[in-house]
Amino acid sequence: MENTDDPAPRLASAAEIVGFVLGDLARNDHEVNRRAALRSERILEVIELARRHPDLYTADADPGFAERAAVMDVALRLQLSEDQVRAMQATAEFAMTLLPNVWERARSGFGSPAAVQDVVSRVRVLQAPIDAPDDVRAEARTAIAAVDEAAAEWVLTCPPAMLRRKVRTLVDRLLGDRTVRRHARAMEDRAVTLTEAGDGMSWLSIYGPTADLHAAYHRLSATAKHMQKAERGDRTRDQLRADLAAAWLKGDGTATAVTTKVFVTVPVQLLAGERPPAEQAEIVGVGPIDPLTAAQIFLDAGSFHRVITDPVKGVIVDMDRRTYRPTRAQRDWLILQHGTCSRDGCTRLALDADIDHDLPWADGGTTDIRRLRPLCPRDHRLRHRTRARYRTRPEERTVQVITPTGFRTSAPAPF
Known part of the structure; x- marks a missing residue:
């Protein structure tokens, strides 16, 4: 029971x-x-x-x-x-x-x-x-x-x-x-540090003496306040301060205006008001930017290069042993192709990289664009001063690193 x-x-x-x-x-x-x-x-x-x-x-x-x-x-x-x-x-x-x-x-x-x-x-x-x-x-x-x-x-x-x-x-x-x-x-x-924030935007931060940075901020604020009254536009005080800071640092309108080269690819369809199905405008090595910004950059540019389906056309591809340094055209094309340092996982911009010979010049290498690759200064030094091996994958335009302890890097997965 x-x-x-x-x-x-x-x-x-x-x-x-x-x-x-x-x-x-x-x-x-x-x-x-x-x-x-x-x-x-x-x-x-x-x-x-x-x-x-x-x-x-x-x-x-x-x-x-x-x-x-x-x-x-x-x-x-x-x-x-x-x-x-x-x-x-x-x-x-x-x-x-x-x-x-x-x-x-x-x-x-x-x-x-x-x-x-x-x-x-x-x-x-x-x-x-x-x-x-x-x-x-x-x-x-x-x-x-x-x-x-x-x-x-x-x-x-x-x-x-x-x-x-x-x-x-x-x-x-x-x-x-x-x-x-x-x-x-x-x-x-x-x-000074630069941090990407996505959506084509970044943060530029300055760590320095409080007195100097307070003075700089007050100058930005005073100028922005004056401009806000004068232009009666839609820009807020914060937006004006940001625009002014960027313009002043670039030296816009001065004899010492920035001449640093920034690679921006702009599909021609965007300039015609169309949106291509696959291509986007982008800052090479950084990422996509919106069509309006791309069009404005194109209009502001003093000069530009047209890159079509076969962009190697017009670039000297193969040079003999008498020439060690790559031409400017070769360097520009490598920057456009790679965007960043070619070593697996490295995101430093190719714009700031050294151009490295796959087969070292001292060992008989040639200045052939197919045997050149951008390596950031840190990787370039490690490649030549350590036992780490940097092996090019020609079909992927990437560089595998094999460390002295036997570790092999993997190619990044495609988007």
């Missing part, structure tokens, strides 16, 4: 289910952090081995180029940029050496790569110069150790913004009146 007195099994509440899922998410997050720290340690191990055994990567046992080749090897295998690998290397080296407590949090999974990077980036200013006296160096080590001890606790409980604020406040307190030195170090990092 069935016992009806047993209680029915209790269903888990929504709160319990969500709590379980969140707990599992936290555990997975800790594992991700732990593996990220281990990956950085492995990267450092590879680079250190390359430093100790430079003959693995270079014929002349140059430690500097051996390290560069090792960074490229890591980047290719992990599908990262070399700059990303360098950033991971620098962060891990600093943390493992000077922030052992923070790094231990990362190794145990309780500190994310972003948290470690935040602490490292703010603590660097406490370092003493290499040629500083012993007492200054000891003071710097003590200050960094104080941040390491405090940050190792903050990493456990503070969200990112609070962690950054706490570390910054402590570093400022430890610096005291040494802000001049801090500003001098920050000045060394001033730079």
